[in-house]
Amino acid sequence: MPNSKRKSRHRHKVGQETGRRELVSRSLQSAQHCMENQDFGTAYAHYLLVLNLAPELKNEVKETFQFALFKWAEELDSLARVKDLFACYEHALELFPNDEVICNSMGEHLFRMGFRDEAAAYFYKAVKLNPEFPDAKENFYRVANWVVERWHFIMLNDSNRNLLYQKAIQKAVHSGCRSVLDIGTGTGILSMFAKKAGASSVYACELSKTMYELACEVLTANGFSRQIKLLHMKSQDIEIAKHIPERVSLVITETVDSGLFGEGIVESLIHAWEYLLLPPKPMDCRGDSENYGKVIPAGATIWGMAVECKEIRRHHRVGIKEIAGVCLPETLFFHSPTYTSVVSDETLEPYTTEKLSRVPGGYKALTKHFQVLTINFNDLQELKNFAVRKPSKIHVPVIERGILDAIVVWFTLQLDDEYMLSTSPNDETCWEQAVYPVQGLLDYSVKCGDSVTMEASCQDCYLRLQKISFVTSEDGMDIERNVREKNSEAELCNALASLQTASTQERRWLECKLESTEIALLNNLSYHECFKAAIGKVLSSLSLSEQSLSMDVDSQNDEMNLGKGQKKTVTLDPLYVLDVSEGFSVLPAIAGKFGPVKTYSSVEKEQHQVALSLISEANRFPKETLEFWLNHLQDDSVVLQRPRSDKLWSIIILDVIETSGLIQQDVMEKAAISRCLLHSGGKIFPQYVKMFGMLVESNSLVLETAVQGTDHTLGFNIAPFINQFKVPFRVFLDLSTLPHMPLSKSVELLRVDLMTPYLNNPTREVKVAICKSGQVTGIPFWYHVYLDEEHVLDTSSELSHWKQAAVVLDKPIEVQAGDELVLSVQYHNSNISITVKQ
Known part of the structure; x- marks a missing residue:
């Protein structure tokens, strides 16, 4: 009888296993069928079932599962089904918890939706899983600047600031302030000052998830994890008894910005005095401060x-x-975002x-x-x-x-x-x-x-x-x-309706808000003159070519059909110019001076479109000269379409360099599409870009990029933790005022060709001769932007709207005059890396 039961159980198990295999097989077939029909949601569900039933197939179906996940996530995103999207990723990460591609993709969705802290965590995990994963590295560097702002490094390296706070906190604790609340603790350094000074109870709060987790690591590394209670919340949400046992005698904070109040210190301290602090010490009281409250800073x-x-x-x-022959209307007033x-x-x-x-x-x-x-x-x-x-x-x-x-x-x-x-x-x-x-x-x-x-x-x-x-x-x-x-912005957007009827005297001032870099670009006359010359050269050549072709085709018929002394007027189709520069650009208006031309602008904001229309009207362009290209498009991804089915672009203007000093993302993809849409003899501007750099010694670059050891932080071990968020590039740099000592002459590091991409070399080694002894700490770089061989823009120019950037070395390199260093320069997917080969 016992043997019979064992056989029955065995048959049952065999039957279960057979059923499982059949279900897995059918689900795999269904998933593949759904993939062929681009039914990615159902395919994802089938793969999910397969992986739960047969974990041993993970490696076999991983790539197709990822593809189904990413495609289904795109559909969910377009349908605004946010909860379903993240549920899919959570299920995927349960199955593949250490998959850097899924982590990176999850981070991208979070970042696009504004969840920067959460995105940073996933990008960081992806980089940890695969330090050579370029997409994850670039995403992490991009988000690191948001979640751990660069001023954290600069302030932690300010020994004087740290010492003054330490002395003031120590003095307050020794005078009787035994319980302390640190509002906006950041890395936790002020809380550690208080505990080291002898405070019996120290509480700290931090709203940023990334900074909260970073502070947890710092407190643990310095032996304070059990002595300082860290709260992941806003100080205004702290409640006595629920979060901290009683009112405190000292609040410490540095929630101030360059304008003092921009981080909400007044509001947070009003709440602290009303709900979290002991009452202030009376003016005539000479005892200790244990039973009274105070704030550092005092004022x-x-x-x-x-x-x-x-x-x-x-x-x-x-x-x-x-600007380059284009008159700006006297009634149009540009201002920066600070204008109130x-x-x-x-x-x-x-x-x-x-x-x-x-x-x-x-x-x-x-x-x-x-x-x-x-x-x-x-x-x-x-x-x-x-x-x-x-x-x-x-x-x-x-x-x-x-x-x-x-x-x-x-x-x-x-x-x-x-x-x-x-x-x-x-x-x-x-x-x-x-x-x-x-x-x-x-x-x-x-x-x-x-x-x-x-x-x-x-x-x-x-x-x-x-x-x-x-x-x-x-x-x-x-x-x-x-x-x-002046009128309000709303009046600016209604201005076009009255342009043809109002006289100059009747019109009032009209406002247009631009970013400060856009205003600097408008003021950059050499930039616009250079574009004017290069645009004119191409359009003149194409106009002559079309005119010659038209005359050749019709010349015999013209001679036969026209009477003696009669002249034929040749009407040419307009040439098409597309400007997809970032932000506000008057290049379409400059191109419009070379009529017959039809120019397309990619500016999106309504007030910017009105401003360009006002400029076009003031320069007496025919109404059809200027169009706003994005008004015709429902999908930004097709921004580089042809203007008409039978027409191609004569000029396409791309932004290659960001104002920060880095190369624009996806610029080579845009260039590849642009080349397919150009008229014979048409050009992409710029045609190519050369990147230049030099070796420098600059302590400022070092201090602005990473926390240096424990001396600046008065013995506390903070550097290894916050430096996880350092990035290899220092952007928005002005080389003309950066304290530095050049150790080499400038050298060409890279060439990026948009018209003839076969000339591009993704990896290049550059030998740099050392002309002065010192320590190499950074490699500042800038660009020469070639519209063509004759017309070149220099992004390091004194009047340029561009800033420069620099690679900051992890460790300084000692060099002597006469030495030679070899730089390895890599360019991949618009991302540049520069390393020193030793």
Whole structure:
């Protein structure tokens, strides 16, 4: 009987196994059939079943499973079925937890949807799984700049800043502040200062998932994981008893930006005083601080100064009336995003930032520095009043004649009554200064005796300096230089309706918002003159060719049919020019000067299209000269289509170099499509690009790219953890002001040919002669952009809208004059890598 039961169980198992195999086989066949019919959702479901039933087939079906997953994910994405999309990836990662391709693809979807922290985790895992996976490396470098901003490295390398905070925290803890909350802890360094000083209870909160996980690693490595309670949340969401046991006696924070308030310090401290801190110590109390609350920093003073600065001016004001023969309408006013008069629902930063000590061309102070405002972080009522009080008016006398380009702002942070740090442009500091460009005045010239005026307030978490103008004394009377009368952006978008009926005198000023790099491009006259010459050369050649061909074909018929003395007028079809430059570009208007030409612009924003139409109308172009190409397309991927079924492009203008100093993504793919759509004799601009570089010694490059050892962080081990997020390139670099010592002459590193791609070499070795002894720490690089053999643009030019970039070496290389280094330069999928062969 027992034997009979065993046989029955055995037969049952055999039957189960046979059924499993049959089901797996049928599911595989069904999956393959669905793949052939491009039914990727059903194919994915069948493969999922197969892999759950037969894990031993993982390696066999892995590639086709991945393909089905990615195609099905694309469909789900297009249908906005976000939950289903991520559910598919979660199932896939359960089956293939260590597959770098799936991890990278998951990260790409997360990044596109705005989940940068989560995307970074998947890109990071993909790189860890396969350090040589180029797509994952590029994605990780791209997102690393978002989730761990570069200022983290710079600030952690600022020994003076770290030491001042350490001393102030130590002093507070020794005076009786035993319980501490660190708001916006970042890497956790301030929390570790507090615990090392002897605080009995230390809590820290961090909203960023990436920074929270990084802080966990740092605290563990330094032996504080059990001594500091780390919360992944916003400080305003912390509740007593639920998250921390009781109110604390000390809050420490550095949630300040270059404009002081941009990270929400006022709002977070109002909440802290109301719900998380002990009451402040009375003025007449002389005991210790154990039963009272306080904040580090205790307060701040914001300072300002009016300056003249050509670099700021060329990025925020269009200072020309004509660009390569194209007249700009007097009624059209371009401004940068910092301009505050435009009606908008967006809360935009009202300032940009600059390291004034390194701004190209320097700056000139037009006023003495003046106090903008002060704030006491240890006074709850002042904090509450500060957020709602009316703007204060400021008048500052002019001490130097010049051009009013900006108000520059910095602050002194009073950590306590003894320790203070300054972000002044005159101090050695990791901080940049906030810059409020002056825009919208009729006149910007000031002289001694004038007064610069403005209104200062704190709104929407930002310090706002508005209504910047100046008062000048003429004939004993004070006259205010008013701003232009302008319409809102909505009025700009309705302007075309009245273009044909309104006279110049009747029209009001019309505004168009551009990025600062787009304004710098408009101000770059040599760029546009170079394009004008190259465009004219191609269009003239093609026009002559078409005219000659037309005359040859019709010449005999013309002679027979036309009477003596009659002339035939040859009507040529227009030549087609497509501009797919990034952002706002007037190149279509420049091409339109060479009629008969039909130009297509790829600008997308409605106000930019209106601005280009205004320029076209002001230059008396026929209405059909300019079209907006993306208006005709439902899919951006077909942006390089032909204009008509029977026509090809004469010129296609591509952006090859990003303003950051790197080569544009997918540029070679666009070039390959473009070559197939060109008229005989047509050209892609640029036709090729040469990349140049040199070896330098620069401590600044090193400190701005990675945390260096433990000395700067006062003995705490932070570098290995945050340096996981360092990137090999330093972008948006201005080589003219970078502190560095050249160790070699410039050399050609790479050639990227768009017209004749067979000339491209993806891997190249370059020998570089050392002309000065030192330590090689970086390789800055820039480009010569060849529109053709005669017309070349240099991205390192002083007036260029482009910045430069640099490769930063992991370890310095000692070199002597007369040595020779070999650089290995690789170019793959628009990504460049440069390594030193030793």
